[in-house]
Amino acid sequence: MSEAIVKDRQLASRLHLRLPWAWIFTVLLGVFLLFPIFPVVYQAFLDKPIYDHDGSLTYGNFVRLFEDPEFLHALWNTFVFASLTTIISTAVGLLVSLVVDRLAIPLRRTLRLLFLAPIFVSPLILSFAWSMLYGRGGYATLFLRTQTGITVPDLNSMGGMSLIAAVAYAPVSYLYFSGTMANIPDSLEKAARTSGAGYLTAVRDIILPLLKPSILYCLLLNFMLTVDLLAVPIIIGEPARISVLATYLYAQGMLAARPDYGIVGAAGVCMILFAQAIVWLQSRWIGDNRRYTTVGGRASAISRVTPGIYGWPITLVLAIYIIIVTVLPLAFLCVRSFTSLLSPLIPIKDVLTLDNYRVIFSYAEYVRSIWNTVLISAVGSVAAVAFTLVSAIVAYRTSSTVRFFIEQLSVIPRAVPGLIVGLGFFYAITLLPGVSFIRETVIVLAIAYIVRYFPTGFGAVSPAFLQIGEELERAARMSGSTRWQAVRDVTIPLVKGALGASYILFVVQFFKEYSSAAFLFRPGTEVIGTTMLQLDMLGYLGSLAALAVVQLVITVPLAIAMYARD
Numbered sequence: 001m002s003e004a005i006v007k008d009r010q011l012a013s014r015l016h017l018r019l020p021w022a023w024i025f026t027v028l029l030g031v032f033l034l035f036p037i038f039p040v041v042y043q044a045f046l047d048k049p050i051y052d053h054d055g056s057l058t059y060g061n062f063v064r065l066f067e068d069p070e071f072l073h074a075l076w077n078t079f080v081f082a083s084l085t086t087i088i089s090t091a092v093g094l095l096v097s098l099v100v101d102r103l104a105i106p107l108r109r110t111l112r113l114l115f116l117a118p119i120f121v122s123p124l125i126l127s128f129a130w131s132m133l134y135g136r137g138g139y140a141t142l143f144l145r146t147q148t149g150i151t152v153p154d155l156n157s158m159g160g161m162s163l164i165a166a167v168a169y170a171p172v173s174y175l176y177f178s179g180t181m182a183n184i185p186d187s188l189e190k191a192a193r194t195s196g197a198g199y200l201t202a203v204r205d206i207i208l209p210l211l212k213p214s215i216l217y218c219l220l221l222n223f224m225l226t227v228d229l230l231a232v233p234i235i236i237g238e239p240a241r242i243s244v245l246a247t248y249l250y251a252q253g254m255l256a257a258r259p260d261y262g263i264v265g266a267a268g269v270c271m272i273l274f275a276q277a278i279v280w281l282q283s284r285w286i287g288d289n290r291r292y293t294t295v296g297g298r299a300s301a302i303s304r305v306t307p308g309i310y311g312w313p314i315t316l317v318l319a320i321y322i323i324i325v326t327v328l329p330l331a332f333l334c335v336r337s338f339t340s341l342l343s344p345l346i347p348i349k350d351v352l353t354l355d356n357y358r359v360i361f362s363y364a365e366y367v368r369s370i371w372n373t374v375l376i377s378a379v380g381s382v383a384a385v386a387f388t389l390v391s392a393i394v395a396y397r398t399s400s401t402v403r404f405f406i407e408q409l410s411v412i413p414r415a416v417p418g419l420i421v422g423l424g425f426f427y428a429i430t431l432l433p434g435v436s437f438i439r440e441t442v443i444v445l446a447i448a449y450i451v452r453y454f455p456t457g458f459g460a461v462s463p464a465f466l467q468i469g470e471e472l473e474r475a476a477r478m479s480g481s482t483r484w485q486a487v488r489d490v491t492i493p494l495v496k497g498a499l500g501a502s503y504i505l506f507v508v509q510f511f512k513e514y515s516s517a518a519f520l521f522r523p524g525t526e527v528i529g530t531t532m533l534q535l536d537m538l539g540y541l542g543s544l545a546a547l548a549v550v551q552l553v554i555t556v557p558l559a560i561a562m563y564a565r566d
Contacts, residue, residue: 022398029391030409033451036416036424037272043265043427050261051430061262062269071267074248081161081233081244082226088166090218093173094211098203099314100174101181104304106315114322116171120555121330122512123168124532125548127235129329130155130164132336132541136239139332143344156240165232167325169225173218177211224278227271228417230515235536245271246515249419254518265427268420275415330552337545356542360550366543369526370550372442373511376527380446381506385499387450388457393491396465410458413451418515421452426519442525448516453509457502464498465491504558511555 039050044062048055065071099105100112118126133140135155144150154160208215230246238247249271253264307314336342339351360366395406413421425448429439438444492499514529521530528551535544 022394022402025390025394026402026405026409029406033409033412033454035428036421036448036451038424039427039431040265040268040272040420040424043261044269046265047262050265050427058262061266065263065266065270068263070243071248074243074245075270077158077242078227078244078246080158081165082223084158084162085165085169085226086219086222088162089169089222090173090215092166092170093175093218094177094215096170096318097174097177097181098207099318101178102203102207102304103311103314104306105311105318107319108315111315111318111322114326115174115318117326117330118168119171119175120508120512120558121168121326121552122231122514122529123165123229124231124235124512124514124529125333125551126168126329127164127231128532128536128541128544128548129333131235132342132545133329133332135236139342139344140328146344154240156236156242158237158242161232161236161242164236165226165229168232169222172225173222176214176218176221181207181211220278220281224275224415227274227278228419228515230419230518234533245274246417246419249423250518253423264423268423271417271420272415275417278415333545334549334552336542337549340542353542356546359540359543360546365523365526366531366547368524369528369531370547372445372526373528373551374554376442376446376449377507377510380449380510381503383446384450384453384457384506384510385503388454388461388502389492389495389499391454391458392461392465392495396462397491407462410455413453414455416452418452418513419518421448422516422519425516439520440522440524444520445517445525445527446510448520449510449513452513452516453506456505456509460502460505461495461498464495508555508558511551 043050045057045059046052046055047058047060096115100108100115105111130138132138134152135141138155141152141155144152155164227245230250233242233244233247234250237244243251245267249264249267252267253259253261332342335348337356338353339348340353340355341351342348360370391406391410395403425444429435429444438447512529514527514533517527517530518533521527528547532544532547535541535547
């Protein structure tokens with residue numbers, strides 16, 4: 001018996017990948033994920049552009065940066081913008097989760113799907129839609145002013161920016177709250193109500209304390225997402241001369257006649273440190289999650305509270321919110337794509353046209369931006385899933401030390417803003433010999449996207465690996481399979497569902513991405529996001545709306561496939 005046990009343990013140890021190869025992969029993974037950071041940091045300490053071999057090290061870029069009143073103004077605006085957005089988006093996400101997931105209101109599933117719609121809509125599209133409908137010269141603004149004399153608040157303001165960003169990120173908050181809410185057994189609420197507590201009292205005393213980790217996580221996540229946001233400040237803030245860190249970096253690196261690369265690098269380092277500090281606070285503040293454990297063993301199904309006569313009023317209020325912030329702007333965008341001009345002073349039938357779509361599909365660069373986006377999303381996501389799968393195999397089929405390092409490395413890109421990822425690859429391609437050719441292809445965009453969203457894919461696959469015991473692979477090995485055959489025939493089929501979910505997540509994120517492409521795209525490698533920014537600068541709002549509708553037509557089916565089921 002002892003010999004059999006020893007033999008079994010030896011076989012179990014051989015199930016793991018050989019540690020030297022595992023460590024080599026871990027080092028390469030670290031270099032790959034940190035790759036965009038190194039050139040930006042290096043440029044921040046150079047007195048000349050990174051491609052100039054005569055440059056010398058200096059701290060002067062940081063001195064000039066913090067002496068620049070525009071930067072200090074942008075830094076303060078970023079803090080205010082992120083704070084307002086975080087408060088609104090977290091509060092809305094929490095409130096909707098309490099209503100949709102704990103109450104049996106009418107049309108609950110439909111409202112849930114519609115509320116989640118902004119996840120599949122780029123903030124860029126949402127900003128354009130709001131601007132065309134609720135902006136200074138927007139259709140709704142002009143209609144209310146001419147027909148009723150009502151003047152709506154100015155959308156091109158800090159409050160307007162924060163409101164649109166909150167609408168974009170509230171569904172993200174909802175998903176985190178919803179996942180946690182599902183693990184809070186309703187027996188706790190029932191016990192409170194049996195003791196005489198009402199629903200609101202039970203929420204205050206039972207649910208909210210247990211949601212503390214999710215609330216803290218969402219606060220910090222939304223703050224970091226807002227710091228990284230470029231679309232809303234460009235579309236909504238720029239007309240009002242409201243500058244934030246993202247637009248400051250974009251203006252200095254892309255729009256300036258002679259970019260000051262030292263200032264750009266120093267500002268990029270500040271954004272990296274800002275984001276890293278938020279991630280560190282997130283891990284410190286949440287602390288030990290075991291304090292909030294509510295499910296032991298097998299969890300029971302949640303029975304939702306019947307709101308009685310308040311059911312339809314609650315549904316109506318939530319429906320009005322969804323219609324105003326999502327449905328109407330996107331519907332207006334679709335209508336605008338079929339008109340040459342849309343104004344309450346002109347009948348729609350007089351301005352109907354297909355010219356906007358003809359423009360999109362007549363110019364090679366516009367068509368190419370669509371195909372490039374589809375190619376990067378479809379094919380690049382396959383590469384991203386394969387890379388994520390290999391990373392998970394190495395992490396969870398080697399030593400615990402390798403697993404620890406890979407798990408730590410996997411969260412680093414989450415704290416690197418998209419603009420920095422693009423800027424880092426831009427510098428690196430310029431600096432490294434033999435790789436400049438990929439700058440003329442979409443390969444560099446796909447690589448940048450994979451780095452940026454690696455945490456998303458790894459986070460989707462990791463739980464599936466943790467649930468699979470190694471004894472299954474051990475049984476395959478004892479039957480004569482090799483190490484990789486055991487992984488191929490046993491492990492991969494069991495994580496197929498997680499890999500499929502990871503692929504859809506990558507496709508959606510790649511389709512929406514534009515900020516990391518801002519510094520990388522060139523003629524021939526345009527994507528939908530960068531083309532939209534160019535159309536906005538040229539004032540071609542009809543064609544912009546048409547291109548946005550094309551993107552919606554492609555991404556909406558994914559939204560239905562992922563979230564139509566409860």
